[in-house]
Amino acid sequence: MRVKPRYFGGLGAGQGRDAVPLSHMGYDVTAVDISQVGLEQIAEIDDSIKTINADVYTFDIGSYDVVLLDSMLHFYSRDLVKETNWVKQILENMKKRCCVCELPNEIQTSRESADGYSYGV
Ligand SMILES: C[S@@+](CC[C@H](N)C(=O)[O-])C[C@H]1O[C@@H](n2cnc3c(N)ncnc32)[C@H](O)[C@@H]1O
Numbered sequence: 001m002r003v004k005p006r007y008f009g010g011l012g013a014g015q016g017r018d019a020v021p022l023s024h025m026g027y028d029v030t031a032v033d034i035s036q037v038g039l040e041q042i043a044e045i046d047d048s049i050k051t052i053n054a055d056v057y058t059f060d061i062g063s064y065d066v067v068l069l070d071s072m073l074h075f076y077s078r079d080l081v082k083e084t085n086w087v088k089q090i091l092e093n094m095k096k097r098c099c100v101c102e103l104p105n106e107i108q109t110s111r112e113s114a115d116g117y118s119y120g121v
Pocket of ligand 1: 011012013014015016017018032033034035038054055056057069070071072
């Protein structure tokens with residue numbers, strides 16, 4: 001059975017780079033961010049987007065068809081466990097037949113940088 005996605009949850013939505021165009025495309029979008037400033041900017045542009053000021057690491061993501069994580073996962077060594085557990089938690093709590101869409105900020109090769117963080121893809 002194919003299911004057309006309707007509800008998008010943008011976790012760490014920022015200033016609405018994804019939320020706004022998705023909403024304009026007719027999707028029902030919720031933007032979640034810890035920064036109220038970004039959420040206010042989203043609401044000014046498109047008041048049909050539901051905005052939630054919350055910490056995504058504790059936010060209950062239960063009801064979306066698509067969970068968007070755009071530029072939210074970096075997997076620096078200091079955050080590796082936290083981010084991996086977060087993704088596991090999202091996958092475990094999602095309803096059936098929905099998906100997680102993760103968009104990397106940039107592609108990095110595996111290396112240890114001068115700042116002491118390891119970057120792996
Ligand atoms: C790199 S920006 C990406 C914004 C947006 N996804 C995009 O691609 O334009 C990261 C966003 O995540 C938010 N953020 C970081 N940690 C967060 C947390 N624990 N809970 C909710 N939002 C968080 C920041 O406020 C920021 O808006």
